[in-house]
Amino acid sequence: MFTKVQVSRVSEEIIRQIEQAIYSEKLLPGDRLAPERELAEQFGVSRITIRDALRVLESNGLIEIRVGANGGAFVREPNLDSLSSSLNSMIKFKKASLLELTEARKVIETATAELAADRASPEDLELLEEVVMAARKALESGDLYYMPHSVNFHSALAKSAKNYILELTVGSFRTQFYNVLEKLLPTRDMAEKAAEDHWGIYEAVKAGDGKLARQLMEEHLSYFENKVHTLNGSSLLDDE
Amino acid sequence: MFTKVQVSRVSEEIIRQIEQAIYSEKLLPGDRLAPERELAEQFGVSRITIRDALRVLESNGLIEIRVGANGGAFVREPNLDSLSSSLNSMIKFKKASLLELTEARKVIETATAELAADRASPEDLELLEEVVMAARKALESGDLYYMPHSVNFHSALAKSAKNYILELTVGSFRTQFYNVLEKLLPTRDMAEKAAEDHWGIYEAVKAGDGKLARQLMEEHLSYFENKVHTLNGSSLLDDE
DNA sequence: TCTATATAATGGTCATACCATTTAATCATT
DNA sequence: AATGATTAAATGGTATGACCATTATATAGA
Numbered sequence: 001m002f003t004k005v006q007v008s009r010v011s012e013e014i015i016r017q018i019e020q021a022i023y024s025e026k027l028l029p030g031d032r033l034a035p036e037r038e039l040a041e042q043f044g045v046s047r048i049t050i051r052d053a054l055r056v057l058e059s060n061g062l063i064e065i066r067v068g069a070n071g072g073a074f075v076r077e078p079n080l081d082s083l084s085s086s087l088n089s090m091i092k093f094k095k096a097s098l099l100e101l102t103e104a105r106k107v108i109e110t111a112t113a114e115l116a117a118d119r120a121s122p123e124d125l126e127l128l129e130e131v132v133m134a135a136r137k138a139l140e141s142g143d144l145y146y147m148p149h150s151v152n153f154h155s156a157l158a159k160s161a162k163n164y165i166l167e168l169t170v171g172s173f174r175t176q177f178y179n180v181l182e183k184l185l186p187t188r189d190m191a192e193k194a195a196e197d198h199w200g201i202y203e204a205v206k207a208g209d210g211k212l213a214r215q216l217m218e219e220h221l222s223y224f225e226n227k228v229h230t231l232n233g234s235s236l237l238d239d240e
Numbered sequence: 241m242f243t244k245v246q247v248s249r250v251s252e253e254i255i256r257q258i259e260q261a262i263y264s265e266k267l268l269p270g271d272r273l274a275p276e277r278e279l280a281e282q283f284g285v286s287r288i289t290i291r292d293a294l295r296v297l298e299s300n301g302l303i304e305i306r307v308g309a310n311g312g313a314f315v316r317e318p319n320l321d322s323l324s325s326s327l328n329s330m331i332k333f334k335k336a337s338l339l340e341l342t343e344a345r346k347v348i349e350t351a352t353a354e355l356a357a358d359r360a361s362p363e364d365l366e367l368l369e370e371v372v373m374a375a376r377k378a379l380e381s382g383d384l385y386y387m388p389h390s391v392n393f394h395s396a397l398a399k400s401a402k403n404y405i406l407e408l409t410v411g412s413f414r415t416q417f418y419n420v421l422e423k424l425l426p427t428r429d430m431a432e433k434a435a436e437d438h439w440g441i442y443e444a445v446k447a448g449d450g451k452l453a454r455q456l457m458e459e460h461l462s463y464f465e466n467k468v469h470t471l472n473g474s475s476l477l478d479d480e
Numbered sequence: 481t482c483t484a485t486a487t488a489a490t491g492g493t494c495a496t497a498c499c500a501t502t503t504a505a506t507c508a509t510t
Numbered sequence: 511a512a513t514g515a516t517t518a519a520a521t522g523g524t525a526t527g528a529c530c531a532t533t534a535t536a537t538a539g540a
Contacts, residue, residue, distance in 0.1 A: 008307070019329075022333070023332045023333065048288070051292075052291075052295055055292055055295045055296060055299075056295060056296070056299045059295075059296045059299045059300060060299060060325075060326065060329060061326070061329070062329070067248070078330060078333040078334050080330075082322070082326035082329065083323070083326045083327060083330060085300075086300065086301070086322035086323045086326050087323060087405075087408070089259075089300060089301070089302070089322065090318060090320075090323060090404075090408055091405070092263045093262070093263065093318040094318050094404055096404045096405050100403045100404055100405045100406075101405055103403055103405075103406075104403060104405040104406050104409065107347070107348060107351040107406060108347060108348065111347040111351075163340045163343055163344060164334055164336045164340055165327075165331070165336050165340045165341055165343075165344040165413070166340075166343075166344050166347060168327070168330055169344065169409060173405070
């Protein structure tokens with residue numbers, strides 16, 4: 001019936017105003033806010049209150065604080081930090097398993113693969129090809145550290161699907177996933193298998209064959225799902 | 241080669257310790273941390289530093305701070321707040337559209353519907369039936385405010401799919417979605433259509449027919465997607 | 481020209497004080 | 511005895527002022 005009336009903290013109003021300035025692009029990424037002492041004066045509050053606000057904005061990934069001369073609070077590029085860290089937090093809190101994460105990834109990435117086949121622009125395809133080729137070349141020259149190439153491929157694919165929300169979501173899933181998987185050095189086989197899969201998916205996307213792209217992605221991720229399965233992965237997320 | 245060594249802030253170490261205590265369940269939801277002044281003494285730092293840490297933990301949804309006698313920092317139940325707020329933030333930051341959100345929902349919820357058909361326990365089915373029945377009854381008695389029932393249904397369904405990560409994700413999508421949709425009072429037709437759809441999905445899940453559940457969910461969400469489409473919804477998310 | 485040093489800007493932390501809010505206990509009134 | 515008002519105590523919120531630590535830049539010296 002009635003909505004709660006509550007603005008007990010001055011710092012909240014300051015957070016609101018700075019957020020607003022960022023969202024409305026009055027403050028752009030890279031811009032520097034005034035030093036704390038000046039902000040305090042401008043807002044007519046103490047430095048403490050300003051610092052409270054900056055702390056929250058920093059924790060939400062909106063600004064970055066640097067110390068020293070010419071330091072201060074800088075508006076960040078849009079980033080996944082807060083999204084992945086809150087996902088990470090939820091996972092630890094409720095002890096979700098790596099298997100759930102893999103399954104979730106499969107759900108979203110099979111969909112993005114299909115969408116990408118419909119929507120990828122010529123530039124997207126170009127980027128995808130570049131990524132896939134680079135990965136191949138690296139493999140041939142004996143580089144076994146395949147993970148960055150994998151990240152690149154899946155990111156480029158998500159981007160091609162033209163749905164920023166799915167891109168964000170799967171991006172933060174993937175971050176979690178790799179954090180864990182980093183402990184399992186990829187063997188040559190795994191890397192080669194991944195490179196082949198990626199190539200196939202790329203070709204399906206290029207051909208505009210959504211169903212095939214979906215199916216290949218499904219197989220690709222299932223392969224790694226099985227790898228995870230053999231590790232009985234449920235406790236892998238409780239690292240530290 | 242070497243990993244960055246960096247703990248320039250004392251408050252970060254305090255955050256780490258308190259997080260750790262929560263994740264390891266040494267601190268349980270509802271527990272109260274010592275008053276700021278005592279924590280300061282225990283950690284051997286000033287109150288400011290403690291407050292910095294508490295500010296961040298609060299912003300991450302791990303604790304809740306209440307003022308007054310018997311106030312203090314209380315460990316919260318696991319919650320979606322930080323996840324949805326960072327999603328919300330990203331959406332505003334990059335101005336993602338409501339259509340993207342709807343599409344993302346469709347991707348995940350069609351999958352959860354299918355999974356639910358495989359995995360729903362008898363208790364899950366009972367809850368689903370209860371929810372669907374309650375919604376019907378409310379409609380018959382002329383209650384047009386259908387949204388809470390819809391939330392209940394989709395939540396119960398997500399829970400039945402036994403993948404906490406998907407449940408979280410779609411939960412925070414839905415929050416966003418309803419925030420926007422609340423401005424469009426649901427007409428009688430929309431409510432009745434939704435109630436029928438939900439019933440059908442429930443029956444498919446109960447019958448264990450995953451493909452059917454997926455298809456019905458697809459149709460259900462597409463219907464609302466079209467409604468959104470007619471509103472040319474792209475700017476609806478820039479509310480405040 | 482290059483390197484070391486001093487200087488200034490700026491966030492991080494501290495100590496102390498007081499205010500505002502909330503709970504609980506006490507007291508007064510009926 | 512019950513209820514309402516008053517007071518007291520606990521606790522977070524904010525303010526001041528100070529000093530420390532880090533960093534970039536300017537200055538001085540080799």
